[in-house]
Amino acid sequence: MAETQWLVGFHLVGAFLFVSGGIAAGVLHALALRREKSSEIAILLRLTRPAVALVGAGSLLTIALGAALVDRDGFSFGDGWIAATLALWFASIVLGAVGGRSARKSRYLAERLAAEGDESADSLHRALRNPVARVSNYGSFLCLLAILGLMVWKP
C-alpha cells in the first residue's frame, strides 16, 4: 500500500473519532437533559468524558494527517476549500471548548447536588440548558458537517 493510502486511511479514522465522539457526547448530554435526579445527571455527564477524549484525539489526527496530505498531493493551503476547512476546524474546536466548559461546570454542580441529597434543582437544569452552551455545541457540530461536505464535494 502506498504512503498516501495510509495517510488517507488514518485521516478518515481521525475524522470518524472526531465526529463519532462528538455524536456520542451529544447523545449522552441530551439524555442528561431529560433526567431529574442530580445523581443520574452527574453519571451521564461523567460518561461524556471518554467520548470527549476521542474527539480531542480525532481532531489532532485529522488536522495532522490532513496537512500532510495537502503537502503531498500538490494542494495548497490557499485553495478555497482547504482554507475554509481549516477555518471551520478551528471554529469547531473553539465552539466545542465553550460548550464543553459549560458541561464541565454542570457536571461539578450535579456532583455537588447529588452529594448534598440528590434532589432535583432548578439551578442544575438552568445550567444544563445554558443557551450559549447549546448554541456553541450545535455550532460546533454544524462546522463538522460543513467540513465533511467540503471533503466530499471539494468545490
Next chain:
Amino acid sequence: MKALLFLHVLVAMAVVGELIAAAVAARFELWDLARRAALAALATTIAAIGLGEGLAADQGVHAGWLDASRALAGFGLLLGGALLVVLTGPSRLRRLAAPTAALLVLVGLATAFVMAAKPS
C-alpha cells in the same frame, strides 16, 4: 452521487458514535442506555450498508477493498451489533457487552480505513 457519499459517511459516523455510547454505558452498567444505543447502532448500520450498496451500484465499483469492507460491515458490525443488543438485554453474559461494543468501535474504524485507503 456526492450526496449519497456524504450521507453514507455521515450515517457510518453515527454508527460508531452510537457504539461508543453503548460501550461507555455498558462499562458503567447503565443497561437501559446501553441497549438503546446498541439498537440505534444496529438500525443505523443497516442504513449505512444500504447507502453503501446504493453508492457501489451507482459507481459500478467491483474491487477487493469493497468486498473486504462488505465483510467487515456485514459480519462485524451487523452480526456483532445484533449480538450486542442481546448482550445488553437481560443476559448472564452482560459483562461481555462493554468489550464487545469496544471491539465493534474498532471494526467500524477498520471499515472506514479500508473504504478510504482502498488497498489493492
